[in-house]
Amino acid sequence: MSVVPLHTQHPRRFEENRFVYPVLSRRSEGISVGVNLNPDKVCNFDCIYCQVDRTTQSETRFVGVDQLLAELEDTLALAASGDLLQHEKFRNTPTEFRRLNDIAFSGDGEPTTYKNFDEIIAACADVKRRLGLDAVKMVLITNASMFHRPHVVRGLEILDQNNGEIWAKLEAGTEEYFKLVDRTPIPFRKILENITAAAKVRPLVIQALFMRVSGEPPSAQELEAFCDRLNDIQAASGKLKLVQVYTVARKPTENYVTPLADAEVDAIVELVKRRTGIPAKAYYGAAQP
Numbered sequence: 001m002s003v004v005p006l007h008t009q010h011p012r013r014f015e016e017n018r019f020v021y022p023v024l025s026r027r028s029e030g031i032s033v034g035v036n037l038n039p040d041k042v043c044n045f046d047c048i049y050c051q052v053d054r055t056t057q058s059e060t061r062f063v064g065v066d067q068l069l070a071e072l073e074d075t076l077a078l079a080a081s082g083d084l085l086q087h088e089k090f091r092n093t094p095t096e097f098r099r100l101n102d103i104a105f106s107g108d109g110e111p112t113t114y115k116n117f118d119e120i121i122a123a124c125a126d127v128k129r130r131l132g133l134d135a136v137k138m139v140l141i142t143n144a145s146m147f148h149r150p151h152v153v154r155g156l157e158i159l160d161q162n163n164g165e166i167w168a169k170l171e172a173g174t175e176e177y178f179k180l181v182d183r184t185p186i187p188f189r190k191i192l193e194n195i196t197a198a199a200k201v202r203p204l205v206i207q208a209l210f211m212r213v214s215g216e217p218p219s220a221q222e223l224e225a226f227c228d229r230l231n232d233i234q235a236a237s238g239k240l241k242l243v244q245v246y247t248v249a250r251k252p253t254e255n256y257v258t259p260l261a262d263a264e265v266d267a268i269v270e271l272v273k274r275r276t277g278i279p280a281k282a283y284y285g286a287a288q289p
C-alpha cells in the first residue's frame with residue numbers, strides 16, 4: 001500500500017475544527033497552534049480593544065475534551081510535517097516564519113477560567129510529547145486574573161515542565177487606566193499580585209497593548225506608572241524576560257479605539273528598556289503577518 005501524504009489525508013481538517021486553529025503569529029515568529037478553551041466567548045475582562053466578535057453567539061458553547069485533543073494531534077502533525085504550508089492560507093508564509101513555534105492557549109476568553117485547566121494542560125502536553133515535539137513551546141496567553149487558584153497554579157507548573165511560557169497581560173500603570181481599558185471588577189492590585197507571584201516562580205513575558213482611546217494615546221504619566229509597576233514586580237523578586245509592546249491590528253470591540261503609530265510603539269519600547277532594563281519588542285498596527 002502506498003503512503004498517502006498527510007495533507008491529502010486531512011486537506012481541510014483544521015478548517016472544520018472547533019477548538020484548535022493554526023495561525024501565522026507575529027509574536028510567535030512562526031506557526032502557532034491555538035487552543036480555544038472558551039468557545040462560549042465568555043471572559044472576565046471586557047477589554048475595549050478585544051478582537052473577539054461577541055455580537056454573534058458561538059454554536060459551540062462547551063469544550064469537548066476528546067475532540068479538542070484529536071484536533072490538536074491532527075493540527076500539530078500537519079504543522080510539524082510542513083504540510084500545513086501547502087494550504088492556501090499558509091502558502092505565502094515568509095521563509096523565516098515557516099516553523100512551528102508553539103501551542104497557544106488563548107481563544108475567545110480567558111483560558112485560566114476553564115474549570116479543569118490543569119487537566120487540559122496536562123492532556124495537551126501528553127499529545128505534544130507523544131508526537132516528539134519537545135522543542136515546541138506551550139504558550140499561555142492570559143490576563144493573570146486566576147493565577148491564585150490552586151488548579152491554575154498546578155496548570156502553570158505543568159506548563160513549566162513542558163517548555164511553557166506565560167504571556168501575562170499588563171497595559172496600565174494605574175487602577176484608573178486599567179479600569180478604562182480592561183473593564184473588569186477585578187482590582188488592578190489583584191492582577192499585579194498574581195503577576196508578581198507567578199514571576200517569582202519562573203520568568204514571565206508581559207504583553208502590553210497600547211492604543212488611542214477617543215484619539216488620545218496613553219499619557220506620559222501613565223506610561224511612567226506602567227514602568228513603575230514593572231519595576232515593583234522586579235523589586236519583589238519577580239522575573240520578567242520580555243515586554244511585548246503592541247497595538248490594535250484588527251477590528252476592536254469599541255470604535256473609539258484606534259492603533260498607535262509605529263513611532264509611538266517604538267517610543268514605548270525605548271521607555272520600557274530605559275526605565276526597567278527589561279528587553280522589549282515592538283509589534284506594529286499593520287496586520288501582517
Ligand code: SF4
Binds near residue numbers: 045108
Ligand atoms: S482578556 Fe482577552 S479575551 Fe478577555 S476581553 Fe480582554 S482581550 Fe478579550
